[in-house]
Amino acid sequence: MKPTPPDDPAATGPESLTFTLHATPAPLRDYASAQSRRGRLTMVLILLACAAPVLASYFTYYVIRPQGRANYATLIEPQRPLPGLALLPAQDLDGHPVPLTALKGDWLLVVVAPAGCGAVCERNLFLQRQLREMMGAERERIRKVWLVDSPGPLAPAVAAAIAATPAVTAYRVERTALARWLEPAAGHALEDHLYIVDPLGHWMMRTPADPDPARLKRDVDRLLRASAWWNRPRDAR
Numbered sequence: 001m002k003p004t005p006p007d008d009p010a011a012t013g014p015e016s017l018t019f020t021l022h023a024t025p026a027p028l029r030d031y032a033s034a035q036s037r038r039g040r041l042t043m044v045l046i047l048l049a050c051a052a053p054v055l056a057s058y059f060t061y062y063v064i065r066p067q068g069r070a071n072y073a074t075l076i077e078p079q080r081p082l083p084g085l086a087l088l089p090a091q092d093l094d095g096h097p098v099p100l101t102a103l104k105g106d107w108l109l110v111v112v113a114p115a116g117c118g119a120v121c122e123r124n125l126f127l128q129r130q131l132r133e134m135m136g137a138e139r140e141r142i143r144k145v146w147l148v149d150s151p152g153p154l155a156p157a158v159a160a161a162i163a164a165t166p167a168v169t170a171y172r173v174e175r176t177a178l179a180r181w182l183e184p185a186a187g188h189a190l191e192d193h194l195y196i197v198d199p200l201g202h203w204m205m206r207t208p209a210d211p212d213p214a215r216l217k218r219d220v221d222r223l224l225r226a227s228a229w230w231n232r233p234r235d236a237r
Contacts, residue, residue, distance in 0.1 A: 084100075
């Protein structure tokens, strides 16, 4: 019997090699999770950096107050955010629906009055214009708003006045719906006051009826200075 020759590697061809990965080194396993944690931390830090000026300015105004200082206008606590179109339907003077939330970004001096605009309305519109001009270079951060709470055409003299530069932003709103947001002082009507709304869209101050412009100016000036870190005129943003 002939001995069986050994297998010829050349005849059978090269053997395939198989590698098995039994475990991933610890540094590679942790890299993805570390990257994820770092990304979340970065996002939190960015959000805090964006929010810090706003929080600091309000903390300065509402908490760190010099002793003996008092607001002339009434602070609204808690503040009331601008309602959306569903809660407070509004239209421009051409009848097109407009969300009042579009007014965010400026300090708002708001007058409420019917289209006929009697003596109280005229006085408040004049005060609104006067107060804005008293702010000097900071006046560009203030927008004048008239919420017309009755149907009918505007009084001609008033229509010409509100068109003067800078124009008053006039929207028509239903008085009953407006009462869900603004509220007069006890014993007064909505049209007796000016209402101050911050750039974030919160109603936060109500002036006395027939206010003293000089005393009211001090309140508005403090508000503008407290928010100077984060609020700028629209054309400067």
